[in-house]
Amino acid sequence: MTNANQVKKTGNIRAKSQVKILTAARTEFVLQGYRGATVQSIADRAALPKANILYYFKNKENIYHAVLEHTLEMWDEGIGDIEADQGPKVAIEKIIEAKVRMSFKHPEASKIYAMEIIQGAQHLKDYARTYQRQWVREKAKLFQQWIDKGEMANVDPVHLIFLIWSATQHYADFETQILTIMNRADFEEDDVEQVIAFLCDIILRGCGLD
Amino acid sequence: MTNANQVKKTGNIRAKSQVKILTAARTEFVLQGYRGATVQSIADRAALPKANILYYFKNKENIYHAVLEHTLEMWDEGIGDIEADQGPKVAIEKIIEAKVRMSFKHPEASKIYAMEIIQGAQHLKDYARTYQRQWVREKAKLFQQWIDKGEMANVDPVHLIFLIWSATQHYADFETQILTIMNRADFEEDDVEQVIAFLCDIILRGCGLD
DNA sequence: AAGTTACCTGACTAAATGGTTAACAACAAT
DNA sequence: ATTGTTGTTAACCATTTAGTCAGGTAACTT
Structure with missing residues (x-):
């Protein structure tokens, strides 16, 4: 051999x-x-x-x-990247869809990450802690350009990103609660599409993009 | 004596x-x-x-x-109650404001609760687990009535509540991450008002209430 | 003053836990 | 066959942990 x-x-x-x-x-x-x-x-x-x-x-x-490293890699891969030429509508749709799909596909990864942050990110190295700052800054800059060009409503881009993150991750992290409230044992295929549609609808309209 | x-x-x-x-x-x-x-x-x-x-x-x-019980009591007190006669705009504003203020005032309570849910609510009694189902059902019903009367856009009321919850709690639970991204050491008074304004603005518009 | 109750704490124990070691098994290369 | 590498695992150990207990003190009641 x-x-x-x-x-x-x-x-x-x-x-x-x-x-x-x-x-x-x-x-x-x-x-x-x-x-x-x-x-x-x-x-x-x-x-x-x-x-x-x-x-x-x-x-x-x-x-x-x-485990943490694997989680971060997944986040990195799963998050859809956006570009200036596609416009705010497609950009927001892409981010929402990518994050919702990730939440439903890998809830445990999201949970691990959430717990780590909640507890103060004690196990995360500095580069991992500040990595997303750059990501947010970049994307926020893009949104600001679209706002300046009048292509979307004047909403704070950083908080917009927080809104999208929180709303999408919620379905992973608070799975238990959501299932209880919806009186379900598990999520189904349809749920993913419904959540994507709901979030795109309301957030796009919120950004003046309907 | x-x-x-x-x-x-x-x-x-x-x-x-x-x-x-x-x-x-x-x-x-x-x-x-x-x-x-x-x-x-x-x-x-x-x-x-x-x-x-x-x-x-x-x-x-x-x-x-x-600790958990105290947390739940606080949630119960802090969440602003809404009523049918005030209309959707005031209702949403009230919920957002109450929850954002709670997140900034008692982040630890929110974190404890979040971790408990993330880990599967293993320490929560059944009544606590299903308590919020009733709350959500009631409020969702109100929203549905407003939708039927054409007073707001046709968005899924349950998911709307999830959206508001997640977006507001995010500032407590992910405090660490948000501060890192905003390159700050602590939150200030102004931040609370700014977050309330941002969320009301975008969510109200998202519900067709601008 | 005596008795009762609430409060306080150092010292202890049994169990659990992270991690080591040493001996062994499978297997490939020479 | 021998040798070296990788994988496997029972037994063991030092430390940590939750929880107990016995012996106290302080405060209040009668």
Whole structure:
């Protein structure tokens, strides 16, 4: 067997185990919080002995960091990028759609991130904490240009972004509450489209874009 | 000394200690989560010996329940009630203003509640879990009547309430992130009014109420 | 003054937890 | 076959944690 194959094979075991562990860990961290999730509980959920978990990850904090990192990557990929030439309507629609789809597809990722921020972002490195500042500044600048050109109502662009973020993430983070209020056991396919339609409708009109 | 005075005096010690403990506990629960907050850390923050904490509260779960209950009471008091005869514009303004003020005044309460919901509301009793269903149903009914009378745009009332909740709570729960993005150390008086104005402006217009 | 109640706390314990180690198993390369 | 690498895991340990308890003090009542 070639060296490449060997790397691939061992890499597979490693990768598979890590995915199993991280998946279990993500769930445990959401359900129990950082301190409440024990290495043992993660091991149980992953159906692996505890020592095996600590063979692949030096320690608990490492597991959490890996989960967090994965979450941030997902956020980065999932958030639709917008450009100046497409106009405010398409831009807002793209952001709303991307974020709503992410919320329904990866609620746990959103929850982990939310809990981290709520608790003061103690585990986030500085670059991760300030990363979004640049993102918001850039997008806000675009919105401001559209406002200056009279292409949309004069609303504070930064707060507009907060509004879109909060409204979309809400469906992930407060899943439990929303399902209770809607008297449902689970979300269905239609819900995603309905939420996208609702938010686009009201926010676009709110921006004078109907 | 009369019996009433005795009750008052001892009651004061009890009440004072409990407030001190609950205040410390709330902060610890926010910063460290339920499992991460230790009785010792609460004791340290309250500047009391650990055994004293457990004199006033049977156990850790009891402390948490007391904190949660206090949070729910605050939510109940703080949320402005709306009525049919005032029309949709005033109603929405009242809800937004009440919730934004609460978010800026008691961010910790909002955070505790948010974390509890995110983690699946494991500590909330059934009546607390379903309490808001009735609240939302009632208010949604009002909105629907206004829609039917053509007094506001045809937007889903339930999702409208979710939108208002999420947008307002965001300023409490994601305080850390918002401050980082706005490059600020703290919120100021003006911010509250500005957020209220922004949200009323965009949401009212979104509901066809400008 | 004596008794009763509320309040306070250092010292302790049993259980849980994160992490280590040492021995072993699978397997590929030489 | 031997050697080295990777994966596996039971047993173990030091520390932390929630909660108990016994012995106190202070305040109030009679």
